[in-house]
Amino acid sequence: MSHAKIPLAGVIGCPIAHSKSPQLHRHWLKSLGISGYYVPMHVEAIDLEEILHSLPKAGFVGVNITVPHKERALEIADLVTDRATLIGAANTLIFRKDGKIHADNTDGYGFIQNLRQNAPDWHPEAGPAAILGAGGAARAVVASLLDVGVPEILISNRTRVRAEALQQEFGRRLTVIDWVQAGNMMDDASTVVNTTSLGMIGSPALRVPLDGLRKGTVVTDLVYAPLKTHLLIEAEKMGCITVDGLGMLLHQAVPAFERWFGTRPTVDSATRAAALR
Ligand code: ATR
Numbered sequence: 001m002s003h004a005k006i007p008l009a010g011v012i013g014c015p016i017a018h019s020k021s022p023q024l025h026r027h028w029l030k031s032l033g034i035s036g037y038y039v040p041m042h043v044e045a046i047d048l049e050e051i052l053h054s055l056p057k058a059g060f061v062g063v064n065i066t067v068p069h070k071e072r073a074l075e076i077a078d079l080v081t082d083r084a085t086l087i088g089a090a091n092t093l094i095f096r097k098d099g100k101i102h103a104d105n106t107d108g109y110g111f112i113q114n115l116r117q118n119a120p121d122w123h124p125e126a127g128p129a130a131i132l133g134a135g136g137a138a139r140a141v142v143a144s145l146l147d148v149g150v151p152e153i154l155i156s157n158r159t160r161v162r163a164e165a166l167q168q169e170f171g172r173r174l175t176v177i178d179w180v181q182a183g184n185m186m187d188d189a190s191t192v193v194n195t196t197s198l199g200m201i202g203s204p205a206l207r208v209p210l211d212g213l214r215k216g217t218v219v220t221d222l223v224y225a226p227l228k229t230h231l232l233i234e235a236e237k238m239g240c241i242t243v244d245g246l247g248m249l250l251h252q253a254v255p256a257f258e259r260w261f262g263t264r265p266t267v268d269s270a271t272r273a274a275a276l277r
Pocket of ligand 1: 135136137138157158159160162195196197198204
């Protein structure tokens, strides 16, 4: 007797309980009528490589990778997309039929798609982008903004050397601004992005002066808990176009789901509701 194989996928992190990806993928599987499973997996760093090599044999077609394994997963992979190499981390793995592990990074894609969907008049080439933070998330944001034609990036981080490292790597279109002067970036910016964890539930507030923000500037926050951060509330009061960070999470999952399960899902209000459940 033979059984049709039900494809398995999931997300690997440490910790993993907070991840919204299981609700999201399960919503798509159910609404599209696809048989498949998406499971959260708590994996310690020491076990990562062995587990990644065991999963295909257990019926897994791929996994998402989250904190703290994104850089290590890139090293373990046999094949890597250009955008994952550029970002220096993997958030999506595809287990190929030939046994090879293929790594991609869809964070930058998700970031841009979120802006395109929720600020349809956004023109990346309209003017400089101001970025707060220079950690892992900022790398994906910088790479994707440069890719879509932002003319200049102003970047400010509490630890200045991390912003300088990004400038070294991504080149002359980046200018580093001191953290105490981060508010000055707002005057010129057409796009403003918070990539720090400031403003997240349980983290301190983002205290950068915002009075320089211009009407019509597109302001987005990668923090999505709460959905309306202090930055977005203040920016809205000043006539800016605001986009919350949940859409980035939803859009980054689209290419992975399509590769694993063969159907491209859509991101709409039902998807948002499912991820927030
Ligand atoms: P991620 O992958 O989410 O970017 P990360 O690499 O740990 O995570 O980066 C977190 C970002 O939030 C960094 O820009 C960090 O600034 P530092 O590089 O100076 O650590 C920023 N951040 C976190 N807590 C902060 C705080 N209390 N004040 C200012 N910036 C903070």
